[in-house]
Amino acid sequence: xxxxxxxxxxxxxxxxxxxxxxxxxxxxxxxxxxxxxxxxxxxxxxxxxxxxxxxxxxxxxxxxxxxxxxxxxxxxxxxxxxxxxxxxxxxxxxxxxxxxxxxxxxxxxxxxxxxxxxxxxxxxxxxxxxxxxxxxxxxxxxxxxxxxxxxxxxxxxxxxxxxxxxxxxxxxxxxxxxxxxxxxxxxxxxxxxxxxxxxxxxxxxxxxxxxxxxxxxxxxxxxxxxxxxxxxxxxxxxxxxxxxxxxxxxxxxxxxxxxxxxxxxxxxxxxxxxxxxxxxxxxxxxxxxxxxxxxxxxxxxxxxxxxxxxxxxxxxxxxxxxxxxxxxxxxxxxxxxxxxxxxxxxxxxxxxxxxxxxxxxxxxxxxxxxxxxxxxxxxxxxxxxxxxxxxxxxxxxxxxxxxxx
Amino acid sequence: xxxxxxxxxxxxxxxxxxxxxxxxxxxxxxxxxxxxxxxxxxxxxxxxxxxxxxxxxxxxxxxxxxxxxxxxxxxxxxxxxxxxxx
Numbered sequence: 001x002x003x004x005x006x007x008x009x010x011x012x013x014x015x016x017x018x019x020x021x022x023x024x025x026x027x028x029x030x031x032x033x034x035x036x037x038x039x040x041x042x043x044x045x046x047x048x049x050x051x052x053x054x055x056x057x058x059x060x061x062x063x064x065x066x067x068x069x070x071x072x073x074x075x076x077x078x079x080x081x082x083x084x085x086x087x088x089x090x091x092x093x094x095x096x097x098x099x100x101x102x103x104x105x106x107x108x109x110x111x112x113x114x115x116x117x118x119x120x121x122x123x124x125x126x127x128x129x130x131x132x133x134x135x136x137x138x139x140x141x142x143x144x145x146x147x148x149x150x151x152x153x154x155x156x157x158x159x160x161x162x163x164x165x166x167x168x169x170x171x172x173x174x175x176x177x178x179x180x181x182x183x184x185x186x187x188x189x190x191x192x193x194x195x196x197x198x199x200x201x202x203x204x205x206x207x208x209x210x211x212x213x214x215x216x217x218x219x220x221x222x223x224x225x226x227x228x229x230x231x232x233x234x235x236x237x238x239x240x241x242x243x244x245x246x247x248x249x250x251x252x253x254x255x256x257x258x259x260x261x262x263x264x265x266x267x268x269x270x271x272x273x274x275x276x277x278x279x280x281x282x283x284x285x286x287x288x289x290x291x292x293x294x295x296x297x298x299x300x301x302x303x304x305x306x307x308x309x310x311x312x313x314x315x316x317x318x319x320x321x322x323x324x325x326x327x328x329x330x331x332x333x334x335x336x337x338x339x340x341x342x343x344x345x346x347x348x349x350x351x352x353x354x355x356x357x358x359x360x361x362x363x364x365x366x367x368x369x370x371x372x373x374x375x376x377x378x379x380x381x382x383x384x385x386x387x388x389x390x391x392x393x394x395x396x397x398x399x400x401x402x403x404x405x
Numbered sequence: 406x407x408x409x410x411x412x413x414x415x416x417x418x419x420x421x422x423x424x425x426x427x428x429x430x431x432x433x434x435x436x437x438x439x440x441x442x443x444x445x446x447x448x449x450x451x452x453x454x455x456x457x458x459x460x461x462x463x464x465x466x467x468x469x470x471x472x473x474x475x476x477x478x479x480x481x482x483x484x485x486x487x488x489x490x491x
Contacts, residue, residue, distance in 0.1 A: 063423065063424040064441070067445070067446075067449075068445075126456070129452075130448075130449045130452050130453075131445050131448035131449050131452065132445055132449060
């Protein structure tokens with residue numbers, strides 16, 4: 001079986017725009033959640049907090065590149081530029097045809113969608129609609145833009161499965177490399193912060209708004225006082241390579257994709273299913289040829305919704321012993337939606353290399369229904385050889401990735 | 406709007422919307438080779454002018470326009486026939 005390794009990482013996140021800065025925030029518990037003053041005029045929106053990426057503006061990219069992007073595409077392009085640079089790969093290899101791009105987001109740019117289609121939909125006018133407008137809004141805008149920038153000629157995979165977009169992108173890319181369809185891939189996920197995302201969760205009673213005056217205290221995954229998720233944004237890119245290819249060029253290897261599992265509940269669009277979640281974890285374990293006892297740390301999806309956290313706790317409790325540390329880094333980043341699978345994989349790689357496990361910050365009193373699993377209450381020193389990263393999405397999509405150092 | 410103002414507007418769009426290097430704004434300049442525009446830019450430029458001047462352009466007639474001078478003549482011709490030029 002061909003093996004798949006990670007040789008490059010690029011990150012834009014609410015807690016840092018390099019893996020090193022993010023690690024520092026994770027260890028110190030520095031939250032990226034803040035009050036969003038731009039939402040002040042939206043009278044009916046209850047959540048007023050979000051987690052934005054700092055020090056990035058679309059305008060910093062050359063016009064030729066950014067003309068087909070909204071913010072989400074720009075975030076994806078920038079984290080990919082950083083990952084490619086980090087991996088030190090030859091640009092000719094990226095355009096050789098043996099490298100693909102596998103990159104997802106919930107959808108295209110929401111900001112651009114509202115800007116252009118508001119005219120089209122409500123006024124019947126073309127407004128500012130241009131030849132480049134659709135390219136900023138289309139669901140595979142991230143993958144398409146990355147492919148253009150790096151002249152990628154292998155296959156394009158663009159999972160747009162909301163909050164599993166990033167993790168499925170990594171998983172499907174790894175499978176394509178394993179089966180010899182690619183020798184390498186630019187893989188990851190992105191999403192941009194927009195009030196429409198906050199409103200989407202608000203109307204479903206899934207967004208946090210009890211902590212609008214104390215943004216750092218929310219979201220509160222697994223906590224008895226949690227009141228929903230906080231929307232965030234970001235982008236994470238991994239450069240994946242077939243192991244022998246990476247070794248032959250003397251690449252630095254951060255980790256190996258050992259297993260991947262994805263399934264769907266087929267029961268309800270939004271209600272989480274602990275059976276489906278557990279099924280995805282079991283598929284990943286089976287794919288890796290591992291047992292639950294082989295996992296040293298679980299990065300939970302745990303967004304701080306009432307039902308989602310309980311379902312995930314139930315699934316983990318049923319499968320793993322109560323000695324495996326479990327935590328949700330969303331307590332610091334908010335829910336970065338399509339980006340979370342990629343961003344959290346990078347967080348875990350950095351923590352594992354540092355030999356540290358972080359707690360779920362803001363978890364003070366564990367919800368009784370989230371007990372029975374091990375929630376570390378402080379940063380712990382621990383050898384992590386293998387970790388699991390879980391992500392779940394609307395539509396009943398479940399995804400679990402197992403990565404080893 | 407007169408002829409000179411229209412030419413100024415086209416130049417202004419090229420520099421500010423399409424970030425074309427001001428030094429390359431010469432009538433004989435090739436839109437694609439010298440100004441680094443491509444077909445997407447060409448369509449967007451025409452779309453902006455269409456909206457500003459209340460005209461519609463037949464895409465077939467855009468083919469063959471290579472130089473900035475040809476673009477000026479094409480847009481001026483359209484504006485004149487639509488009665489938009491003084």
